[in-house]
Amino acid sequence: MSNTFGELFKLTTFGESHGEAVGAVIDGCPADLEITRDFIQKELDKRKPGQSEFYSSRKEKDRVKILSGIFKQKTIGSPIALLVENRDVDSSNYEKNRIRPGHADYTYHKKYGHFDYRGSGRASGRETVGRVCGGAIANKILEHTPMGVYGHVKKIDEIEANPSLKQIKENTYDNDLRCADSKKLEEMKKQVREVQQKNDSIGGEIEIVVTSPLMGFGEPVFDKIEAKLSHAITSIGAVKGIKFGAGFASSKKLGSKMNDEIRVNKDQAFFEKNDSGGMLGGITTGQKIHFRVPVKPTPSIGKKQQTIDIEEMKEKEIKIEGRHDPCICPRILPVIESMTRLVLVDLGMLADKLPTNQVE
């Protein structure tokens, strides 16, 4: 299994959905960085279930415990271990042999044979608690730079939000669907409710903007910024792709329309537009980084579906009870923001643009 991400700033996540606890070990964080438990908790609260009719009704307080690496509210350069206990565990709705379509049951069963299938084990959205812990520490490092990572739910099904950057910064976390465009919020809510009532689920898209990125992040040729972000973000469950800048539409543009033309103002180069998504040759240009992430509908649904019992090798029907998000978008948003922050910090350290925890 692969449970660690990053080269100089490393995140390892651990724990299963219905085990004792989930959490993270963050290695490579410089010393002397002020971090309080409340700061990490604030980030975790954005991902917490049970906060809304649109989230899984699992009731977890998700109180984070700092086990190591922080002394008198400052990092000490050693691994930071963070633990979140699983308190509201109910395994009654999980049958090992009856495979849930669209989930990880079939592949985990085939690959590992013996695994903790309760609540999906490592394949659960609960694994992302550790990612948000790591993202919080990365965010503290980014606070010492001009960079900011902001996201919002861009689309639910075909309903598209078009907020300004100011609205994204101010409105996203004001509502439980994380829609920054007040004109679209009610429409989105109605859509999710309708689907939920039919025992079904729905997908959407997340948009991320990185403001004031430093130039020179990205290590060609294999660790280009697109490659690192793709790795980090498509490793999150339910993510089905990533689109940088103009994305797939680039293939239909003429070069003269695709290229971001360059000019000079007061000895400073600037680009006329930003279809590149803020990256060229796998390196940040200094323009805003922007990308979009498609999120599939939640696989566990109450509607009757065709599946198999993998032990008996017989066709069966399945209706999934239990506590599931009708739409994963609002709760995946802080996870995608976290993974973006982890990539920026790791690439910043690799490019010598951010301090590492190496002693000179």
Ligand SMILES: Cc1cc2nc3c(=O)[nH]c(=O)nc-3n(C[C@H](O)[C@H](O)[C@H](O)COP(=O)(O)O)c2cc1C
């Ligand atoms: C924050 C978050 C919450 C999720 N909640 C659920 C859920 O309630 N029910 C469910 O079946 N899948 C949920 N998922 C999705 C599954 O984890 C994911 O679909 C599964 O691991 C299979 O992986 P794949 O979709 O990437 O192929 C969630 C994922 C994330 C990131």
